Amino acid sequence: MTQFVDAPGVIDLSWGHPDPALLPVGELAEATASALTRYGPQMLAYGAPAGPPDLIEYVCERLAETDGRAPRADEVVITAGVSQGLDVLATLLLTPGEQVLVDVPTYHLALRILADHPVELKAVASDHDGVLPDSLCAAVSRGRSGGQTVRFLYTIPTFHNPTGRAISLERRRALVEMLIDLDLRVWEDDTYRELAYDAPPPASLWALAPAGLVTRLGSFSKVVSPALRVGFVTADQATAARLAASGLFDSGGGIAHFSACVLAEYALSGRLADHIDGLRAAYARKRQALLTALAPKTDERAHWTTPGGGYFAWLRFPEPIADDKLAAAARRHRVGFLPESRFHLGDGFASSAIRLSFSMYEQSELTEAARRVVGVLDEVHSSRRGSAIA
């Protein structure tokens, strides 16, 4: 019934899923009942293609608090999540054969969504502070001098999947300047903005850029429930209108009207804001449990930077380790994670890092998972030394 299937005895940190215990089951039951009372048959009819006005209003109000600027209502379209938003943007705005740039490592399923469209994906390098300017310029030049259209960069500036990094405000401003110079547009995946554990994240690229340069994809999957399939796009008015005027949104009367009304009820009651506060505290404790247990054990064998938000810690090794060796050791130690290779384009990438999701398990399990990850590192480390001796 769910995508995650429990393997007894295994602690699998490869899933970027919320903790089931933090899903607001009772609250959504109440919100649904209350919304159906408030909206009546209008909640079950074909909805406005751009989404329910009440939820759009909430998105505008909330972003006024959590981002650098609030969108106007006509700059927002409700989607069926970030993945569906990205899919429909690719359908409507890309011409076959065009190039889309992605700064790797990046969310592996976004790569799959884009690869399902007839476009060419090109990698751009990044570091702890996001996309590398030289690499970006070079990729655009290379594409365009080859006669290709290079119009979009897909990127995740805030609590990045898989590395957890949030790029600095300074680097964001520099990136926006460069994007203007390059005439390159951005699809900004802003899934994790709400899940900030230490300090609020910098403004989104969307908030910093002139209208039309950036389309931001937001989500309720991580702060309420993935199953509702509700997210949003903030864009310039023309792009928002193009989405709402698509055959898909027009024929469906919006893409998630019922779920979006449930969310509107939950959000506008004020309970969602309290719930997010609770999530921040709970996920910060999970992060702490994992990283505290890893800290004294890893020193020379792996490094990480504590992520300021989101679901992921990124453990870097001093040199690449073959995926099959990592996978075999993980199986033996009954722990799961995703190797860096999954977040790059193409095959044959040698992983120098692994992604550990600390979102789904309890603190005691995360402590135990850290012990097992250390076991994996010990094993691949000693086998490396062994093979060096041999």
Added chain:
Amino acid sequence: MTQFVDAPGVIDLSWGHPDPALLPVGELAEATASALTRYGPQMLAYGAPAGPPDLIEYVCERLAETDGRAPRADEVVITAGVSQGLDVLATLLLTPGEQVLVDVPTYHLALRILADHPVELKAVASDHDGVLPDSLCAAVSRGRSGGQTVRFLYTIPTFHNPTGRAISLERRRALVEMLIDLDLRVWEDDTYRELAYDAPPPASLWALAPAGLVTRLGSFSKVVSPALRVGFVTADQATAARLAASGLFDSGGGIAHFSACVLAEYALSGRLADHIDGLRAAYARKRQALLTALAPKTDERAHWTTPGGGYFAWLRFPEPIADDKLAAAARRHRVGFLPESRFHLGDGFASSAIRLSFSMYEQSELTEAARRVVGVLDEVHSSRRGSAIA
């Protein structure tokens, strides 16, 4: 908030929307509460990419009763409605530049969904018994002899939108034979199968054809609620697996997990079947109200065949009438409908028919709407005679 906006004093038969009074508001409130109790956090988590097993089981069981054969569970994928199913099929299975055939007139928003993809739409003619064999063969030959790939036909065999027709079993069998000969695949829009008012419809093309030839798109929008955005696809196992393995369905954990669980609860409780029985009776009365009021008034000015199901009556004129003339008369008589031109490709098509939706209004309003449609016909008829004299 809803797509339909009421204009006071106007009866607008242009919307293929359910009657708000027939939307099961209280029942879905109960089903949601009951489903959240039954499934708990699993209903709010990332779901199985192909959809909740309980809803797939219902689809299989129900089609065993309402169609010529039941699918296996691995031949079913839950979609976010027919429109989203069609969209994702176009994304995953079409190569840019390929031709897709559509037998016109056909559902105008399906044309928009397909036109949002980089393919070429080509019209095939149809009559009261569906796509015309000669026209289909000619279109395939023309495309292929021009070096084009022609792989798909989009068609609505059962209670067709906009004409209401259901093509005969004999013609379905002949069409399947022809499709095999032509090596042409079909996307069968089966939205209205459940809404049969006189007799059960013939088996779907999907049920009649060998595996792999037909993908059928089914919907819960007309029998429960469009806002839930839940439909299904029945296809060969490989096509179903391709859908479930798409980036979109994998990243989202299904495309409508929460709504689909609500529907599963409503359906498996047995209440949906009773609800559908009630809808059939109610929509049959609406059909009767509209057509009875039209019957004695139209004789030489329009003809129709009583639709055996669905939402639409199709009023044919003896000769074309310009859209602007129809629209002006409709405004004066405070009634709405869609002209035939909307269901064809391209501009400049002269309408010889109009689509009247009898789904959304009460019987007394439909009787009044019929009176106003007769007023429109009188007006365009007398103006035609007038212009002939002038």
